[in-house]
Each structure stands twice: as C-alpha cells, then as structure tokens.
Amino acid sequence: MNRVHLELKNVSKAVFRKVNNTSVRTQILGGLDLNVDKGELVTIMGASGSGKTTLLRLINRLSEIDSGSILLNGNDIRSHVPMELRRKIGMVFQVPVTFKGSVKDNLAFGINLWGGNTGIETLSRDAGIPEDLLDADAGQLSIGEKQRVCIARALANQPEILLLDEPTSSLDAQSAETIEKLLLDLQKERDLTILWVTHEKDQAERIGGRRLILKDGRLEEYHA
Amino acid sequence: MLEVLALALTVFLVILSAAYARRFGIGKEILLAGTRALVQILILASIILILFDKPLFWSLLVLAVMAAIAGHTTYSRSGKLERGLPVAIVSIAAASLVLLIPFFLMGIFPLEARYIVPTGSILIGNAMNVSSLAIDRYKGEIKNRRSEVEAYLALGAKPELAAAVCLKQGILSALIPSIDNMKNLGIVWIPGVMTGMLLGGADPMEAASIQIAIFTSIFVAGMIASSLMLHYSTDSFFTKAAQLREEMD
Ligand SMILES: Nc1ncnc2c1ncn2[C@@H]1O[C@H](COP(=O)(O)OP(=O)(O)OP(=O)(O)O)[C@@H](O)[C@H]1O
Numbered sequence A: 001m002n003r004v005h006l007e008l009k010n011v012s013k014a015v016f017r018k019v020n021n022t023s024v025r026t027q028i029l030g031g032l033d034l035n036v037d038k039g040e041l042v043t044i045m046g047a048s049g050s051g052k053t054t055l056l057r058l059i060n061r062l063s064e065i066d067s068g069s070i071l072l073n074g075n076d077i078r079s080h081v082p083m084e085l086r087r088k089i090g091m092v093f094q095v096p097v098t099f100k101g102s103v104k105d106n107l108a109f110g111i112n113l114w115g116g117n118t119g120i121e122t123l124s125r126d127a128g129i130p131e132d133l134l135d136a137d138a139g140q141l142s143i144g145e146k147q148r149v150c151i152a153r154a155l156a157n158q159p160e161i162l163l164l165d166e167p168t169s170s171l172d173a174q175s176a177e178t179i180e181k182l183l184l185d186l187q188k189e190r191d192l193t194i195l196w197v198t199h200e201k202d203q204a205e206r207i208g209g210r211r212l213i214l215k216d217g218r219l220e221e222y223h224a
Numbered sequence B: 001m002l003e004v005l006a007l008a009l010t011v012f013l014v015i016l017s018a019a020y021a022r023r024f025g026i027g028k029e030i031l032l033a034g035t036r037a038l039v040q041i042l043i044l045a046s047i048i049l050i051l052f053d054k055p056l057f058w059s060l061l062v063l064a065v066m067a068a069i070a071g072h073t074t075y076s077r078s079g080k081l082e083r084g085l086p087v088a089i090v091s092i093a094a095a096s097l098v099l100l101i102p103f104f105l106m107g108i109f110p111l112e113a114r115y116i117v118p119t120g121s122i123l124i125g126n127a128m129n130v131s132s133l134a135i136d137r138y139k140g141e142i143k144n145r146r147s148e149v150e151a152y153l154a155l156g157a158k159p160e161l162a163a164a165v166c167l168k169q170g171i172l173s174a175l176i177p178s179i180d181n182m183k184n185l186g187i188v189w190i191p192g193v194m195t196g197m198l199l200g201g202a203d204p205m206e207a208a209s210i211q212i213a214i215f216t217s218i219f220v221a222g223m224i225a226s227s228l229m230l231h232y233s234t235d236s237f238f239t240k241a242a243q244l245r246e247e248m249d
C-alpha cells in the first residue's frame, strides 16, 4: 500500500494584480485537488501564468491558501510551525538565488540552522559540484552552477518533499539534462517525493512519473 | 540689539533666496520653510527662557514632545508600518536618553534647562535622521531582494534571519553620512556646538572636547535608535505564518 504523503483538497487562491493603481482580484487556482504518494514523482505542466509557481508556494506556505486544505502526512500544514514545515518541504526556485559568501557557506546554511549530519562533501558530490568550487564566491558562479548549489542547499535540510519550479529553465539543453539526471538519481537514493514543474513536454517525458497539467485553476491528467 | 541684527539678516537672506529660487519653481517653498524655521526657533527660545525657572520635569517634558514629533516623522517616512509609531518614538527617545544621561551624571554639564534641552534635541534630531534613512533603506532592500528573502524562508529560516542582510544594509547606509562626518570633523567643517561655544567666548580646547563628546554621543544614539527601530520593524514585513507580505509601499 502506498502511503499518501501530500494531499491538496479543494484549494483556491486568488492574487491581486495592480491595474492602473487599483487592485484587481484574479482567481488563479480554484477547487484544485491532488494526492501524492510517498516517494512518488509528479510532473506538473501548464501554460505560462497558469499558476504553477503559485501552487508550489502554497505547499511550503510561502503564501497562504484562500480556502481548502493541504495535508502533509495527514496533518494540515497550518498545524506545523512554518519554519519546520519548510525544512521538510524543500523548494528549488525558477531562478536560482545564492546567498552572500562562498559555495561552502551556502551549503552549510541548512546544516547550521537545523543541525543534521549531512557533510558538505557528500552534498556537493551528490549535487555534482566540483570540489574546487567549494571556496569560490557563490555570486560569481554560472546559472547552472548556482542551480546546483540551490539544489544541494535544499538537500542539506534532508527534506521529505522537494518542490522543483522549472529548475532547468535557465539552462542550456545539455546542462538541463545533467541536472535532470542528478535529481532523478537523488530521488531514488533518498526516496524523495517530488513535484516537478516544467513547461517542456519533452522534459516531462524524459523525467517520467505521473504527468499532470494545470488548466483553469485545476490539475488534470496529461495525455500527450 | 544683536538679536535684531541677526534676525534682520535672516529675513533678508530668506527673501533674497526665495526670490532667486522662483526661477526653479521653489520660491514659495523656500519662503515658507524659512518663515517656519524663524518662527519655530523663536518659539523654542521662548520655551527655553520659560524653562529657566521651572522644575526640571518641564525640560524633560519638552524633550519627550520633541521625541514624539521625531518618532512621527520617522514613522511617516517608513510608510506608516504596522505598530510603527510607538516603535519609532520609543527607539528615538530611549537611544537619546541613554546618551544624554552621562553628560549630567559625569558633571560635564550642570543639570539645567539651558543644557538639557539643546543637548537632548541634538541627540533626538540626529537619531530621527538616521532612523528615517535606515528604515527607508531597509524597506527598499526587502522589496528589491524579495527572492533572496524568500529563499531564506524556504530553507526554514525565521523572518529575522531572512531579513538580516537587508537590515544590515539599512543600518550601514544610514550611518555612512555620520561616519564620513566623523572622519572630516575639524577639517572640512567646525561643528555647531564648538562654533557656538567659540562664539560665546569659550576656551578652544574645552569647546573641542565637549564637541567631540557630543559628536560621538550623536553617532552612538543614531546607531542605537536605528538598530532598535529596524529590529522591531521586521515583524511588520511578515505575516504570522512567516510569509513575506505582498503589499509593501
Ligand atoms: N504576487 C502576485 N501578485 C499579483 N499577481 C501575481 C502574483 N503572483 C502571481 N501572480 C499572477 O498569477 C498568475 C500565475 O502566476 P505563476 O507565477 O504561478 O504562473 P506560472 O504558471 O508559474 O508561470 P510561468 O510558467 O511563467 O512561471 C500570473 O498571471 C501572475 O501574474
């Protein structure tokens, strides 16, 4: 029996757009349901602006749902301390953001914050960061290298779930495939539950897993 | 007689500069600001005159009112943050008071209205300027570095930690003018207190020593006020669930 890891029930979210200096409410997600099993890989496609990023941000509570509920292991995420919830649900953003300092400093962030026994060497090896980059200034890395740092930084928290928001969108085809492979290896190795947002059909096919598409505020099965 | 001459010079300069500045479209503004300044300073002088033979309590009350007005100015500058008014007033008042006390405790100045009110007002005024600069920059940094702040939050950092880089930048940029002033003290300019004491016939060494003590106190008060203020403002940028607020301007 597969255990349900993450459950979204009837989730809605509207945003307020500024139009001519007045706030206009726009419904982005409405009546959205999703069940994800432990260790499952789910890809989420959808047009630009359909709400993919918005959806991920609700799951680690960077923003708040308007109605409905989100359950982690059967418990409402609102019953968790937000900081602890975010440790369990790691997120890799569309555009990588590194912190001031060296690559090593970046990787050590979660370890300093939460303790934990993952060594920086293991992390960087897992994320494919060459050893000679460890002392380099993180701000000077290429975008692909930064994205690896962000992935490793998220993994340092030993999350149960990884939310990936188009993690390869700013990379060339070759680096994208390297990162894809890296993430898939990590998923198997660590039995991670992954929600992977992508707008590329080809990538979704390469990744495998259950394929969904976000349309009109809800998730549907995706058929090519 | 002296007062009349000085005031006459002031009125002349204000009118002259306002007339000249009409071509930049700020003639009225200068006239208004100049008149305000003139009226306000005369009121202040009258208040100090009245305070001379009143108990010290009244001097402290005047300073408290000044701190409240300073706090309100900073609060407005901050875009009226939630709970921002009491935070601004208390930060400015506390920092100024802490740096005011040693002057009287050590006996540098006698405990009289003539000394308490001006010294206190210098501290308060500067604490206000530094705090306004600091909160303005802090807010701007958070706005411009949203994705960085949220990257911290996403790793499980508390709001204070997520905003720490922005806070640091806010304090730093607010203190830079004071640090530069400190470096150039006595070279580029002779500061107000020393000028006043020299004009009043004081010994240059004494004037210089008191000036530097006041100067460093001003700096420290500004640093304390802005640190307190920014520290207690952090919460207003985040929700109870440690989310960075959307609406920020
Ligand atoms: N904070 C916000 N304020 C106003 N509108 C917002 C906000 N966040 C998102 N939106 C709007 O909500 C819609 C969905 O945005 P979202 O970023 O979730 O789309 P997306 O599916 O991730 O798109 P993309 O593929 O381009 O990344 C967009 O139209 C966007 O303009």
Ligand SMILES: [Mg+2]
Residues within 6 Å of the ligand: A052, A053, A054, A094, A165
């Ligand atoms: Mg997006």
